[in-house]
Structure formats: C-alpha cells, structure tokens
Amino acid sequence: MIEHDVLAIGAGPFNLGLAALASTVDDLNVAVLEAQPELRWHAGLLFADATIRGSFLTDLVSLVDPTHRLSFLAYLADADRLYPFYLRDRFRPTRLEFEDYLRWVASRLPSVRLAHRVEALRWDTRLERFTAHVMRGDGTRLLMCAKDIVLGVGTEPYVPEALAGLPGTRLVHSAEYLHRLDRVDGAGRVTVIGSGQSGAEVALDLVRRNLDGGPAVSWLSRSAHTGGSPETCTPEYVAYFHALPEDRRYELLREQRRGVTPGTLSDIHELLYSRELQPGLSEVELRTEVVVRASTVDTAGRAVLDCLHTDTGTRFQHRTDLVIAATGYRERSPHFMGPIRQYLRRDTRGRPHVRLDHSAELDPRVSGRIFVPHADGHSHGTAAADLGYGAVRNATIINAITGRECYRLPKNTAYRSYRIPQNGG
Ligand SMILES: Cc1cc2nc3c(=O)[nH]c(=O)nc-3n(C[C@H](O)[C@H](O)[C@H](O)COP(=O)(O)OP(=O)(O)OC[C@H]3O[C@@H](n4cnc5c(N)ncnc54)[C@H](O)[C@@H]3O)c2cc1C
Numbered sequence: 196m197i198e199h200d201v202l203a204i205g206a207g208p209f210n211l212g213l214a215a216l217a218s219t220v221d222d223l224n225v226a227v228l229e230a231q232p233e234l235r236w237h238a239g240l241l242f243a244d245a246t247i248r249g250s251f252l253t254d255l256v257s258l259v260d261p262t263h264r265l266s267f268l269a270y271l272a273d274a275d276r277l278y279p280f281y282l283r284d285r286f287r288p289t290r291l292e293f294e295d296y297l298r299w300v301a302s303r304l305p306s307v308r309l310a311h312r313v314e315a316l317r318w319d320t321r322l323e324r325f326t327a328h329v330m331r332g333d334g335t336r337l338l339m340c341a342k343d344i345v346l347g348v349g350t351e352p353y354v355p356e357a358l359a360g361l362p363g364t365r366l367v368h369s370a371e372y373l374h375r376l377d378r379v380d381g382a383g384r385v386t387v388i389g390s391g392q393s394g395a396e397v398a399l400d401l402v403r404r405n406l407d408g409g410p411a412v413s414w415l416s417r418s419a420h421t422g423g424s425p426e427t428c429t430p431e432y433v434a435y436f437h438a439l440p441e442d443r444r445y446e447l448l449r450e451q452r453r454g455v456t457p458g459t460l461s462d463i464h465e466l467l468y469s470r471e472l473q474p475g476l477s478e479v480e481l482r483t484e485v486v487v488r489a490s491t492v493d494t495a496g497r498a499v500l501d502c503l504h505t506d507t508g509t510r511f512q513h514r515t516d517l518v519i520a521a522t523g524y525r526e527r528s529p530h531f532m533g534p535i536r537q538y539l540r541r542d543t544r545g546r547p548h549v550r551l552d553h554s555a556e557l558d559p560r561v562s563g564r565i566f567v568p569h570a571d572g573h574s575h576g577t578a579a580a581d582l583g584y585g586a587v588r589n590a591t592i593i594n595a596i597t598g599r600e601c602y603r604l605p606k607n608t609a610y611r612s613y614r615i616p617q618n619g620g
Contacts, residue, residue: 203345210347212255213589215265230312236294246287253583259590350524360490365498369393369521382516389521390416395455411477428578435613436576549574552595
C-alpha cells in the first residue's frame, strides 16, 4: 500500500493549486490523482481569443504568495513571453494560455499523477486511513492510502428536464460546442439557451459564423445579462456567507449568478452593428425573459421549444435545427464515494455540512478529513467556483491539514463590511 499525507482527487485548477502550494511545505506529502492522461481545461469552449475572467493574479498561487515559483508570471518568464504580455497592456490571460500554464505547473510537480483514476474510496477503521483503489492508464491497479482527502473532481454539464424531449442529434451542451462544429455548420438555425458566460461566448461565435454566411442564430435567456458584485468572491464575504442560516444561503445562491463579462457583451454588440450594412445574412435573434418549459421534435424532425415570455405570460413555440444548452454545470457526485457517503453529516436539503475550512463534517468514528472544494457552493457561496478564491481555499486547507499557519491568509479583502451589525453597539 502506498501511503501519503493527502490524496487529492482530480487535477483541475483547484487541486493543481493545492499541489503547487503544498510543494513548498516540507513535511506535507501530497499525491494528486488525475483520471485523464493529459490535462485539458474546458476544451469544448477553448475559443482562441477567450480570456479568463480575472487578471493573471487569479493564478494558482499569487493571491496568497505572489513570490511563488509557480505563479503565472514565473510561467511567462520561463516561456520568455513576459515582455509581449506586458506590452499587450491587458492583464487577463487567454484561456488557451491559462491551460498551457496549468500544464506547465503540472509538469513541475512530481506529486501530480496523470492517468490515475480513483475507482473506490473507503475508510479503514483499523488503519485509520482512507484507502483509494486506483486504476492506472496502463491497466495497473494501485492501493493508496492517506489520512486526509481533497476532492477536486469538478462539475459536470447539466441539461434541464425541459430539454429532455430532444434527441442527441438536436441537442449539444455548450461544454461540447467546439467538438460539434460539424452539426453547427450543417444547421439552418442554431439556438443558444442560457444567459451565463458560456452562452454569451457561444452566441458570439455563432454571430461571427453568421457574418461569414453561417446559420441563423437565436439566443434565448431567462434573465438579462448582468453580473453580481465581485466582492461576493472575497474571503470576507465567504466567511459571512458561511455563517448565514441555511435557508438564506440557498436563497442567495439563486440570486447571485455570475453574469457575462462586459467585454463579451460589447464584442457581440460590435458584431451585430457590423451586420447592419450586410444584406442577405440569415437572421440573428436575441431574446431575454424567456423560459423554455418543454421540448419535442416536429414531423420534419426539427426541435420545437415550448417557451414562456415571463414579463407578459405569453407562451410561444420556437423551431430550430440545433439547440446549444448553455445551461451550466452541477456538482459531480462521484461513484467512488459510495462507501463514504454514510459518514457525511448533511443539512436539511441532503447536502454535506461543510466547515469554514472546507472540510466536510463526518461521523466521529472517522478521524481523517475530507475537504470538498468540488461541493462547497452551498456553504461558501459563488466564490467556490472562482479561480481567484482557489489559492485562498487551498492555503486554508493546507493550514488545516498541517495544524499551523503555513500560509498567511489575506484579511483585508473587501470594502463592504460583512460583520453582522450588533444591536446597541
Ligand atoms: C468554460 C469555463 C470557463 C471558466 N472560466 C473561468 C474563469 O475565467 N475564471 C474563474 O474564476 N472561473 C472560471 N470557470 C469556473 C472554474 O474555475 C472552473 O470550472 C475550474 O475548472 C474548476 O476547477 P476544478 O479543479 O474544480 O475542476 P475541473 O477543472 O473540472 O477538474 C476536475 C478534474 O477531476 C478529474 N476527475 C474526475 N473524476 C476523477 C476520478 N475518479 N479520479 C481522478 N480524477 C478525476 C477530471 O478528469 C478533471 O480533470 C470556468 C468554467 C468553465 C466551464
């Protein structure tokens, strides 16, 4: 049996960041197990010009240790691209280069093991360790163990029930968009559903194709494309959110959606404007306040969406050749967690109770800890999915695991005050 202090499952940005910060802590032995043989970061939406939402400071380490050897700036210097990046005068890395940065980090960390899929996780009461059954890409089976686990298995594409009436040939999730361009190009009309950043980026790409003589485009969304306050992603707000009553937290989660970046909206506007003097192009239709309630196919095999215009209560049908569901992602509920689920303490909605340090509350018979960065949105708010919060969360986890302050956490993070007002004081 191979023993480590920590087994981190999944090597997306969050667990890679954990491995990066742990690499400078001498007495912490972490193994990061990634199922895929190579690192990819949302490949189906990797548009050449798309940028990450924040600046390069939202890399894996800088917001807790800007001098770290695995910062984005260190990567640029190593690739000798520091100067071109500086002269570009825009501080948001493209998503393509952010993916390349992730690979660069992984290649410098012996703790990251690609092609290692965790198939089962158990608590061994005799050893007082979690044991992980791991399948390597070459077919070898390994048994690994650790006192603490960090689950960084990410999310999975979500398609709402209202689209269940569509066959696979008429429906593509936005996560697969760039892998399904043959279907896009072969359609007469493509309809995007969803008002988040993915929906906007797909709509932008479709309008570009439309200008080149591509299909008609409809973008239907429930809400206007506005964003929330960036301070909801600060550690101060996270601590405030974590202390709120359960019902209020769930209410706020429904209200606090990350909107579309102003740059993407302005790019779409610019393209629509440039269509004005180009006759003969297929139609482009942008509609908000629309909820898709059900879906089916007509006798010709086209997709038919049963829609509601929420401001007026009007119901209408929308026909299209292909639907791109930019309907978001849901927490993964990994199969390998089966034997562990009995130990998780849950809230009234059946979600795990997650402490402020991101560990799940477990049955007292289990002396190890499971940290759940893949499933702490309900306890820590919208920051949970934010790259910029990742370094702070990982530093918090490392401090909790080692029982000392390996990393000093930033305290001055928000201008709004999130302390609960005291009566009479
Ligand atoms: C298109 C897109 C763009 C985004 N851009 C931004 C942005 O600019 N800024 C921002 O703040 N946030 C952004 N996000 C949100 C968030 O930062 C990302 O979703 C981020 O990838 C989450 O990282 P993660 O480590 O949790 O999971 P993931 O990146 O999903 O990685 C999880 C990993 O776990 C592995 N895994 C799963 N099961 C197993 C198993 N059994 N054994 C071993 N490995 C396993 C998977 O193969 C995967 O590699 C974006 C999200 C999307 C969808």
